[in-house]
Amino acid sequence: xxxxxxxxxxxxVRTPAGWLYPVVFFLMVLVxxxxxxxxxxKLLAQIGGAxxxxxxxxxxxxxxxxxxxxxxxxxxxxxxVVARYSLPLWVLIKVAVHWLTxxxxxxxxxxLAIPLFGLSTDxxxxxxxxxxxxxxxxxxxxxxxxALTVSLRGSGVLVPLIALPLQLPVLVFATGAxxxxxxxxxxxxxxxxxxxxxxxxxxxxxxxxxxALRLALAQ
Amino acid sequence: xxxxxxTAGQPSIWRRLWIWFNQTVGPxxxxxxxxxxxxxxxxxxxxxxxxxSVWGLAxxxxxxxxxxxxxxxxxxxxxxxxxxxxxxxLAVLGVISLVWKIKTAEWVARAxxxxxxxxxxxxxxxxxxxxxxxxxxxxxxxxxxxxxLILAFLYAGIMALYQAFENSPNQGKAAAILAIxxxxxxxxxxxxxxxxxxxxxxATFTVTAAPKMDPSMLWPxxxxxxxxxxxxxxxxxxRTCTLILERERxxxxxxxxxxxxxxx
Numbered sequence: 001x002x003x004x005x006x007x008x009x010x011x012x013v014r015t016p017a018g019w020l021y022p023v024v025f026f027l028m029v030l031v032x033x034x035x036x037x038x039x040x041x042k043l044l045a046q047i048g049g050a051x052x053x054x055x056x057x058x059x060x061x062x063x064x065x066x067x068x069x070x071x072x073x074x075x076x077x078x079x080x081v082v083a084r085y086s087l088p089l090w091v092l093i094k095v096a097v098h099w100l101t102x103x104x105x106x107x108x109x110x111x112l113a114i115p116l117f118g119l120s121t122d123x124x125x126x127x128x129x130x131x132x133x134x135x136x137x138x139x140x141x142x143x144x145x146x147a148l149t150v151s152l153r154g155s156g157v158l159v160p161l162i163a164l165p166l167q168l169p170v171l172v173f174a175t176g177a178x179x180x181x182x183x184x185x186x187x188x189x190x191x192x193x194x195x196x197x198x199x200x201x202x203x204x205x206x207x208x209x210x211x212a213l214r215l216a217l218a219q
Numbered sequence: 220x221x222x223x224x225x226t227a228g229q230p231s232i233w234r235r236l237w238i239w240f241n242q243t244v245g246p247x248x249x250x251x252x253x254x255x256x257x258x259x260x261x262x263x264x265x266x267x268x269x270x271x272s273v274w275g276l277a278x279x280x281x282x283x284x285x286x287x288x289x290x291x292x293x294x295x296x297x298x299x300x301x302x303x304x305x306x307x308x309l310a311v312l313g314v315i316s317l318v319w320k321i322k323t324a325e326w327v328a329r330a331x332x333x334x335x336x337x338x339x340x341x342x343x344x345x346x347x348x349x350x351x352x353x354x355x356x357x358x359x360x361x362x363x364x365x366x367x368l369i370l371a372f373l374y375a376g377i378m379a380l381y382q383a384f385e386n387s388p389n390q391g392k393a394a395a396i397l398a399i400x401x402x403x404x405x406x407x408x409x410x411x412x413x414x415x416x417x418x419x420x421x422a423t424f425t426v427t428a429a430p431k432m433d434p435s436m437l438w439p440x441x442x443x444x445x446x447x448x449x450x451x452x453x454x455x456x457x458r459t460c461t462l463i464l465e466r467e468r469x470x471x472x473x474x475x476x477x478x479x480x481x482x483x
Contacts, residue, residue: 148393152383161379165372208400215392
């Protein structure tokens with residue numbers, strides 16, 4: 001397992017395009033909001049949480065498309081199956097490394113919402129906590145969509161189309177948490193819900209992803 | 220040495236049930252068994268929907284609060300219920316096709332997906348039409364409406380997957396996985412009116428208590444409800460039979476059946 005982890009990590013770090021571009025994309029989408037909605041501080045403070053979340057969601061979807069494709073193409077996937085190594089575990093390692101270089105980075109970068117959108121420290125910390133709990137779930141759900149479409153050429157918009165309906169509850173809860181902080185309520189229940197979704201995703205989705213990958217192998 | 224049991228040599232009832240099930244889900248048996256059902260289900264559906272709609276639209280008394288605008292319930296409720304039931308069927312059929320590798324289950328799911336999508340969109344549209352005179356707005360972003368919209372997108376994703384894998388023998392399997400993963404949305408829809416404050420009405424019918432709706436309005440609703448379900452069943456069976464004919468067209472029984480039909 002350590003070897004797999006090291007492999008994924010090495011692959012990820014050595015291709016800057018893999019982890020750098022989604023981060024830049026995140027920042028660019030963040031910038032779109034004040035440009036499109038006008039830079040009034042009051043408005044920006046209201047939509048700050050939502051803007052960060054939408055940017056994070058789109059960035060996760062963008063970076064997910066080719067997660068499994070190179071492994072399918074060069075035969076690594078077949079080797080994992082032939083070696084009878086646990087495919088769900090391999091998937092989990094892969095998604096974890098991917099998250100560490102994308103979703104986690106976005107969580108850290110969400111602190112930029114304080115200067116850019118004028119969020120208070122309370123709101124920003126709830127935002128960051130929500131991102132910490134929510135981005136792994138988003139990544140796993142997008143991985144399901146990526147695994148289902150991995151054998152298709154030019155799947156393009158299909159990955160977001162499949163993944164977005166599944167990811168919407170996470171978005172609703174997480175932005176709801178920021179709203180609650182803004183109106184001064186109890187934020188712990190919503191964060192607990194996000195944590196519950198994360199646990200469900202981590203426990204159940206690797207099996208779905210593995211099933212989808214086996215399907216792609218059988219093509 | 221123990222005596223041989225009385226039933227040695229004859230399979231148990233469960234074994235026979237399983238054998239019967241496996242035979243019926245074979246494409247040919249499925250086709251031959253269920254094709255006659257289409258006509259009858261369609262007929263029952265037509266009668267029930269006609270009677271229910273006319274009764275509901277013309278003869279049921281107007282609501283004391285909503286006046287006549289409540290009458291769209293006779294389309295809205297069956298359509299919404301069907302949208303959820305068909306999605307549940309997609310998830311169950313997905314499990315059956317993935318675990319037991321029964322091809323017919325994939326085809327029934329493929330046939331049912333567009334029907335469910337149309338029902339979902341219909342319920343959203345009729346709900347919006349109903350909402351305007353009753354709540355003052357076509358749409359509100361509450362739990363029930365948003366989760367039904369998510370259901371519509373899930374259906375769209377499933378249909379997109381079917382389309383993308385059009386030429387593959389594994390067409391149904393990817394969509395089956397998506398249907399199973401997305402089935403978590405169904406309890407959210409069902410309980411959204413319980414969990415969140417919403418404009419949408421709470422549950423009027425439960426299995427355990429007497430319905431809160433007046434019988435003069437309830438009966439036409441039950442009629443259209445069952446009528447819609449029969450109609451959806453007839454549609455799904457018709458589409459499945461067409462799919463069977465298309466996918467099995469190389470087989471001799473299909474060619475014989477087509478010849479027989481064209482002669483009569």
